[in-house]
Structures are given as C-alpha cells and as structure tokens.
Amino acid sequence: MTRQQTAKPRWSELAVGCAVTEAGSARYNRTGDWRSSRPVWEHAHCVRCGVCQMFCPEGCIQFEPPKDFPAADLEYCKGCGICVHECPTACIRMVAEEE
Amino acid sequence: MEERIGMESSIAIAEVVGRCDVDVVAAYPITPQTHIVEHLSEMVANGELKAAFVPVESEHSAMSVCCGTAAVGARTYTATSSQGLALMHEILFIASSLRLPIVMAVANRSLSGPISIWNDHSDVMSDRDVGWVQIFAENGQEAVDLTIWAFRLAEDRRVSLPVMVHFDGFIVSHMIEPILMPDHETVRGYLPPFEPLLRLDVDRPVSIGPVGIPDIYTESKFLQHKLVVDAYQPIVETLEGFGKYFGRHYHPVETYRAEDAEVLLCTMGSLSETAMTVVDRRREKGHKVGLMRIRLWRPFPFEDIYRAVGAVQTIGVIDRAVSFGGPPGPVASELKAAFYRKPQQPRLVEFIAGLGGRDVALADFERMFDVLLSTRKTGQVPPPAFVGLRE
Missing domain, CATH: 3.40.50.920 (Rossmann fold)
Structure with missing residues (x-):
C-alpha cells in the first residue's frame, strides 16, 4: 500500500546525511506523477486475459474487485502505453491527463 | 604520561594516530605526506597497530574507502597532499554531506604545473568549500596535538563532520623536532570510543547517499552550511578541553x-x-x-x-x-x-x-x-x- 504523501520536510527534519532510514521506503515514492496520458479499459471488450498485466514494465496493473477487470495503479503508471499496444482485443486506449 | 622525544613530525603524527586507536587507514602515498602512511603501514604490518591498512590504487579510492569504513562506524584516518587532495576532490563533498567523521592530514603542497613537490597552500584553497572542518598546525607538536583533537571534534555528536589537519609540507612534515608525545593510555583517556550518529548495519538497514531531489536539496545544503557554522562552539569547547587535559592551548x-x-x-x-x-x-x-x-x-x-x-x-x-x-x-x-x-x-x-x-x-x-x-x-x-x- 502506498502512503499519503506527507508535507515536504523542513531542513530540521532531514535524516543524518539525508539517509533513508526505513527499509523498503521506496514504496512511498509515487512515481506516476509525470505521466502525460493514462490507460482506460473498455470493460465490454476486455476478456481479462492478463496480457496487459504481464507486459506492464511497472508491474502496476492489477485485477480489481468487484468484477476483476484490470486497472492501472495511477500512483505508479508512467503512461507508456505498452498495455494498449499489446492488448489482443484492443480494449485499452490512452486518455490525455488534463487538469 | 608524556615523553619528550626528538622525532620527525610525520613519524610522530603516525605514532599518535596509532595511539588514537584507529580502525582503518586507507591512503595512497604522495610527497610530502609519504612518511605518515609508510609508518602507519609499518605499524600495522608489525602488529603494533590493530587496524586495517588499505593500500588503495589512488587518492580517489582512498577517500572512497574512508567513506565506507566511517559509515560502518570504524575510526578512519587518511593523509594526503597536493595532487592527491585534488584527486579526492569529489569524494570530499560526499564525506562531509554524509557527515562521516574522517580525520585527514594534509601536508600542504603546491599544485602542478609546473610540477612542484614543495610547500604552499594551493591545495588547501582549492578545497576550501568542501564542507570539512579545516585547521592549521604550525609545527610538529601542533600537528600531533591537533590530530588527536581532530578525532574528538569530528566524532562529537553535535558535529559529526570530517576534519582536515593542515601543516606545511616538508617545513613541518619532514622536520625533526622535540615533541611531547602522550602515551597510549593518556590519549585513550582523552578520546572516548567512536559512537556514530548513523551506521551501516545489516540488522538495521539504512541507505546512505541517496538522490536528493530539488524538493530537498536546498534544505540539505542549508543544513550542511549550518552544521559547519555551528561546529564553531564545539571546536572552541574541545580545544579548551584539550588545553585542560594536555596543557597545550589552541584557539581559532x-x-x-x-x-x-x-x-x-x-x-x-x-x-x-x-x-x-x-x-x-x-x-x-x-x-x-x-x-x-x-x-x-x-x-x-x-x-x-x-x-x-x-x-x-x-x-x-x-x-x-x-x-x-x-x-x-x-x-x-x-x-x-x-x-x-x-x-x-x-x-x-x-x-x-x-x-x-x-x-x-x-x-x-x-x-x-x-x-x-x-x-x-x-x-x-x-x-x-x-x-x-x-x-
């Protein structure tokens, strides 16, 4: 699970020598924030084969309840589009991230 | 106990480094620092000093080894000069930013070119801004004293920064002088065991030296500047403590x-x-x-x-x-x-x-x-x- 990103540290809150003092803390780093587009699944055409999950270089696609369709964890998805390219039923499309 | 002896300053410095119970010496010989590391190497080879002597292939490696050994909590010493200090340059910043209390002697020598093995302060001034505490000794006695003091200051938990002890190459390093040499017990009485602020330990894993994204780099540099500025008070206090203990007084x-x-x-x-x-x-x-x-x-x-x-x-x-x-x-x-x-x-x-x-x-x-x-x-x-x- 990812943790809600905390406020940026003050100088007085930095660890000695800027060390990372908690093992496995890289999981807190949400690395999907520079994505320019995100994958969206058209559930009507998805056969839940799992090809997108296998090809995802970030390992960020999971089958999500209740209906167990694949979905990308957008805290890590970089928007590379490999899932779109590999999907045998062409049910995934990239949607621009716009704010 | 102190004994008054006639000794070359470099040899006296090496002897006193041994009495500081160093765990690791990683160094590459360079004129005019050579006698210090040669003598330390001899002391280790003869079994007189229970430490690891790492004969590295360059000063860049010497300082890299020092960073590693200081990070695991070993009392670490090295010495260099001139081109050697220049070759260490990039690692010097790492030692200070990781707050590794390495002690280093610098037998001050000019930089090439033309090639010159002789003394001036061009090596010091090229490494002015590396974030180390830097202090000057004027003669052999001071170099010996400030070497002992440097471990005390570097390892002071308020400071935890590397320290350079500068003295003039040849003029001090190769001079045979009367020196008051404290014995092992006396040095031990002054220098408590090294307790690092943070250590690399397989049972309590940490990562040191990670990337500092733009969000924290400014804060880290402010803190580093503040740490060196704030080292002033501990420096004055420990020099005073040195004076009380050894009877020789030094001031900024x-x-x-x-x-x-x-x-x-x-x-x-x-x-x-x-x-x-x-x-x-x-x-x-x-x-x-x-x-x-x-x-x-x-x-x-x-x-x-x-x-x-x-x-x-x-x-x-x-x-x-x-x-x-x-x-x-x-x-x-x-x-x-x-x-x-x-x-x-x-x-x-x-x-x-x-x-x-x-x-x-x-x-x-x-x-x-x-x-x-x-x-x-x-x-x-x-x-x-x-x-x-x-x-």
Whole structure:
C-alpha cells in the first residue's frame, strides 16, 4: 500500500546525511506523477486475459474487485502505453491527463 | 604520561594516530605526506597497530574507502597532499554531506604545473568549500596535538563532520623536532570510543547517499552550511578541553604582540614562526607591529578575527595560493568579506608569498612590515604584490 504523501520536510527534519532510514521506503515514492496520458479499459471488450498485466514494465496493473477487470495503479503508471499496444482485443486506449 | 622525544613530525603524527586507536587507514602515498602512511603501514604490518591498512590504487579510492569504513562506524584516518587532495576532490563533498567523521592530514603542497613537490597552500584553497572542518598546525607538536583533537571534534555528536589537519609540507612534515608525545593510555583517556550518529548495519538497514531531489536539496545544503557554522562552539569547547587535559592551548585565531599594535600581519601555517621573529626585532626598534595567525580556516572564525584586529587600521595578509584572475589572495578575500559586514574596514595589503616552496626569509618579512608601516602613514594601499618576484 502506498502512503499519503506527507508535507515536504523542513531542513530540521532531514535524516543524518539525508539517509533513508526505513527499509523498503521506496514504496512511498509515487512515481506516476509525470505521466502525460493514462490507460482506460473498455470493460465490454476486455476478456481479462492478463496480457496487459504481464507486459506492464511497472508491474502496476492489477485485477480489481468487484468484477476483476484490470486497472492501472495511477500512483505508479508512467503512461507508456505498452498495455494498449499489446492488448489482443484492443480494449485499452490512452486518455490525455488534463487538469 | 608524556615523553619528550626528538622525532620527525610525520613519524610522530603516525605514532599518535596509532595511539588514537584507529580502525582503518586507507591512503595512497604522495610527497610530502609519504612518511605518515609508510609508518602507519609499518605499524600495522608489525602488529603494533590493530587496524586495517588499505593500500588503495589512488587518492580517489582512498577517500572512497574512508567513506565506507566511517559509515560502518570504524575510526578512519587518511593523509594526503597536493595532487592527491585534488584527486579526492569529489569524494570530499560526499564525506562531509554524509557527515562521516574522517580525520585527514594534509601536508600542504603546491599544485602542478609546473610540477612542484614543495610547500604552499594551493591545495588547501582549492578545497576550501568542501564542507570539512579545516585547521592549521604550525609545527610538529601542533600537528600531533591537533590530530588527536581532530578525532574528538569530528566524532562529537553535535558535529559529526570530517576534519582536515593542515601543516606545511616538508617545513613541518619532514622536520625533526622535540615533541611531547602522550602515551597510549593518556590519549585513550582523552578520546572516548567512536559512537556514530548513523551506521551501516545489516540488522538495521539504512541507505546512505541517496538522490536528493530539488524538493530537498536546498534544505540539505542549508543544513550542511549550518552544521559547519555551528561546529564553531564545539571546536572552541574541545580545544579548551584539550588545553585542560594536555596543557597545550589552541584557539581559532591567535595573536602575537598584537595588544597595542598599529599594523598587523596575518599568516596561516608555519610562516607564523618566522614572522614572530621579525615582530620581535621590530618591537625592539619601537615599531608597534603584531601578528595575527589564523588557525581555524573552516568554519571561518569571524568573531575571533574582529576581536584580534580590534581597532587596527592596517593589515597585511600573506596568501600562499593564487585565485587566478581573482582578488587574487584567497585569505585576503575572506578577510575583506568579513570586514565588509562592518561599518569600517581596515586597509588591507595583500601579499602573495612562499609559492611552491619559495623561502620567505626574515628580510622578506622586514620588507612586508615596511610596506605596512608606510601604508599606515600614507593611507595609500599598494596593489597586491608577489613577494620576491624577479621583475
């Protein structure tokens, strides 16, 4: 699970020598924030084969309840589009991230 | 217990490093530092010193090894000089930013080219801004004393920074001097065991030296600057503690016959001793001249400088390095910057002297004092001068 990103540290809150003092803390780093587009699944055409999950270089696609369709964890998805390219039923499309 | 012995300063430094119970020495030999690491290597090989001696292939590797061993909590020592210090350059920043309390002797020597193995301060000045505490010893006794002190200061948990102990190559490093050598028990009584702030430990994993994204880099640099500035108080306290324990007293800035001086000459390193002789001569003639010796180079002792200068309006600064195309003297620039904060600035006469082993003789100091006295009289500050330059 990812943790809600905390406020940026003050100088007085930095660890000695800027060390990372908690093992496995890289999981807190949400690395999907520079994505320019995100994958969206058209559930009507998805056969839940799992090809997108296998090809995802970030390992960020999971089958999500209740209906167990694949979905990308957008805290890590970089928007590379490999899932779109590999999907045998062409049910995934990239949607621009716009704010 | 201390024993008065006649010994080459380098050998004495190596001996006392052994008595500081170092765990690791990683060093590459370079003139004029060689005798220190040769002797440490011998001590380890002979079983007299229970430490690891890592004979690395370069100074870059030496400092890298030192970072690794200090990070696991080993008391770590190295020594270098000139090109060797230059080759360490990038790792010096890592040692300080990771707060690794490495102690390093620097037998000050000029930088190439032309190739020169002789003494000046161009190596020091090139590594002024690496975030280390930097202190100068003027003779063998001071180099021995400040080496012991350096471990105490570096490992002080308020500080936890690497320390360079500077002394002039050959002039100090190769001089056979009478030295009061404290025995092993005496040094142990002064130096508590090393308890690092953070250590690499497989049972409590940490990552040191990770990337610092733009969101934290500014904060990390502010903190680093603050740590070096704030090291000042522990430095003064530990030097005082050293004085109480060993009976030899050191201060960030020291003066000689400066009480009622009308002109002051500022020196760093072994030149001070020759300068004192000339101050004595001038005092006999009734000239009110004095000496200001900067011992602590980083953190720069601003307040001590203001106190030492007092109301003196004419100061000469001897620089033993050149900032090419710059002011040109690094120490003079520092003093100018210090006094720029004040409502009134003293007249500052810049001398570049003693480059690449050029002797600075009594007669040279006489001429420098002449210039200072005439500057005081006329109020005209001459341009920076290379002392002894053939024109």
